[in-house]
Amino acid sequence: MRSILPVLTVVAVIVALWYGAAAAMNAQWVRDQAARAGTEVSLAQILPRTMSQERPVLPAPHQVAKGLWEGVAGQKITSKRSLVYHGWITLSATLLGFGIGTGLGILLAIGIIHNRAMDQSVMPWAIASQTIPILAIAPMIIVVLNSIGVSGLLPKAVISAYLSFFPVVVGMVKGLRSPDAMQLDLLSTYNASRAQAFWKLRLPASMPYLFASLKVGIAASLVGAIVGELPTGAVAGLGARLLSGSYYGQTIQIWSALFAAAIVAAALVGIVGAIQTRVLRRMGMAR
Amino acid sequence: MTLVFLALVTWVVTLVLNVRISRSAFSETRIGRLVVPAIFGLTVLLVWELLVRGLQVPTVILPPPSAIGARIAGSLPVLWGDFVQTFVKGALSGWLIGCAAAVATAIAIDRSPFLQRGLLPVGNFVAALPIVGIAPILVMWFGFDWQSKAAVVVVMVFFPVLVNTVEGLAATDRMQRDLMKTYSASYAQTLLKLRLPAAMPFIFNGLKIATTLALIGAIVAEFFGSPIRGMGFRISAEVGRLGLDMVWAEIAVAALAGSAFYGVVALVERGLTFWHPSQRRQR
Secondary structure, three states: OOOHHHHHHHHHHHHHHHHHHHHHHHHHHHHHHHHHHOOOOOHHHHHHHHOOOOOOOOOOHHHHHHHHHHHHHOOOOOOOOOHHHHHHHHHHHHHHHHHHHHHHHHHHHHHHHHOHHHHHHHHHHHHHHHHOOHHHHHHHHHHHHHHOOOOOHHHHHHHHHHHHHHHHHHHHHHHHOOOOHHHHHHHHHOOOOHHHHHHHHHHHHHHHHHHHHHHHHHHHHHHHHHHHOOOOOOOOOHHHHHHHHHHHOOHHHHHHHHHHHHHHHHHHHHHHHHHHHHHHHHOOOOO | OHHHHHHHHHHHHHHHHHHHHHHOHHHHOHHHHHHHHHHHHHHHHHHHHHHHHHOOOOOOOOOOHHHHHHHHHHOHHHHHHHHHHHHHHHHHHHHHHHHHHHHHHHHHHHHOHHHHHHHHHHHHHHHOOOHHHHHHHHHHHHOOOHHHHHHHHHHHHHHHHHHHHHHHHOOOOHHHHHHHHHOOOOHHHHHHHHHHHHHHHHHHHHHHHHHHHHHHHHHHHHOOOOOOOOHHHHHHHHHHOOOHHHHHHHHHHHHHHHHHHHHHHHHHHHHHOOOOHHHOOOO
8 A cells, every 4th residue: 555655656757758748749740830821839839739639649648538538438339439349359359368278278287297298298399489479470360260261259369369378388387386295295195196186286286376377368368369450451459449540640549549458458467366366365375 | 191191190109209208217318308399399390291281271271381491491581681670670679778778767766665666566567568559659650660660679678677677676685785784885886796686587587578578579560560571561461462381481480589589588697697596407
């Protein structure tokens, strides 16, 4: 709680810097307009005009807030201009992909800890794949899946799944291995089977690791869904809003879509974090 | 059909081989640790090749690895040009600027606990956001050439490195700082001789995360507009022409560049933080 004041200060500084930058970057356009009209403008006249342009270089914070508000509350939810509509399309792809990726990731991790051959052959590749810019293949997956007749939600979800898959594998393997030798020995003195050891010791012990990688994974899933919307030619979704905004120079639209994406990301990570706190507290693992 | 059968046979044979090796003592040696994943990787390539040829998958859906290899060998100048444009000009310069700025900022706010308490949550928050979305804006500001890509990379790598550096600078013990104080060390001396070295493992953690982000940022930014070269441009252009072997060739180059970049940073880390427990050789 004691960090609320510093955080607010930092946010206030950022907003102030933003207003300053908006004034500086949009002033040129005002001067050009005045020069074209053959009039002189004073600094006091420039400033208000930099804050209310139709297509500013950098929209002022209140313009973005207005764009965001109009996008969320000013439209019908089904309207093509509603950010809720686009946000939902992106969110559904994100969640579907995240579910698939996490499920497969946990399954592979279970396979890896129970099978030495699998561990030694797959694990180095799983770790190496984290250094690879996987997002680069997003357009290809979309086009290839389109060409074999799969379109809509699934191609984007595949990209999301792929991005959340590897963090979950690596985190879960670490987590399922986290019980130390003493605890594993205790279970073997109880004559516990491998399945019992898994359900009663390994799985509960892996929860903190699982949630840490779920947070990384869900953020990556959202990025994947947004980037996956770029090559489809801007049909629907937050990524499509970004792309069409950049085609037509609608800077306010880009910034509103960006903030909508940021809010969705923060909400998703926040939800995972809240579940984490509750689960770990119920399990007696909260610090 | 024989090729499909052959693919299955290859899969089973190498699987048995890998299980055998991983159960023997050989897998504990250094070579054994490399051989098992290498066999697995080769198996995947081989099965891919045989299945694509056996099932006659059209190359517009999935080209066989041999075709990709031939494409790489046949268009080295193009790939090299794209690599220089995207990696050297876009990703590398952005990575250097962003990381330097982040470390400098962390040291600048280091003296104010107030700023640190405020900046850490904000930094953590921003690090989780889909920052690639800022690409169209920066492309608008800085033009189509590599400067806008470098700008995207700067923004993407800044916060992870900043958060890690701030955490690292706080990683010294009270005891160690007290010792420096009894030596009557100045702030600069404490920073240079104790706290920066102690922060190195954290900083390198941030730098390694940033290597992947840098390449992603540079490639994705090219989807929003770029001159007629660059990996991201080539990928989106060739996808449009259904030249999937070229796309895979670019992906192979991106994967190689990404792993090499990461590897180089990890090597530098091993050299600079040889004293840290995580760098000790495991027995």
